[in-house]
Amino acid sequence: MESATEATDVTDITDPLALERQVCFALSIASRSVIGLYRPLLQPMGLTHPQYLAMLALWQHEPLSVKELGELLQLDPGTMSPLLKRLEALGYVRRERNSKDERALSVTLTPEGRGLRAEAEKIPPAIVSRLGMGLDELQDLHRALTRLTAAARRPPPA
Template identity: 50%
Template structure:
């Protein structure tokens, strides 16, 4: 007789639980910045390279326009970003950081270290975990 699946042996549940726990650790720091976790992810993309197209940001974060548009509207209302239509192609909207959005980057620099400290993992262990998760994500997005 085959043993029934157990919750504590499911990779999907371990990923889900770890994601919720990490987000909970980030929450107080993000509240100080005035950002939600999804808004923080958008800001990370823009801090790396801006301006970025709305479609490009959505693809990088795996978000559809129905999810991304309200995030961008809220960030714009907070004075962190500006959305501008391209002069060459009216259909293309680029997201630009404002000076306040750029300045927020320096206040967010300690967030990854805080997670590492809370997790009790070394920088090497966290990097190995990140690499394994990236490999898993790429494989699951591939052809099946």
């Protein structure tokens, strides 16, 4: 029986269904691989990668309503609620009714959440170092992924 690697070597890359040609496959593998690099860096802070993204948004834009935070992170309300509950249980954020609009929940950082930023500032350079790619290359990749996301979110032509 041949291994997956041996099968890859003989795959016809002109086949439109060849696994190696699929953008979705390359993105999936890249995403899991890069997020995997974050895990050991986030573990001492007690954060998952989605929680880290929420903290990044709050460090930059605090205070935010739950709706605004969800829009920034492009997450639905069903995902935001448990994520914020866990951050609240860790003591990093507080959710309170907005005094101007009782229907809206406002998310603010606690002193512990603000203090965590100093530790988190070590993460980006550690990731860049671990990837071994230049900043220019990573910025080009970021721009390309941003364009790809925008294209994928565009409505289909009529």
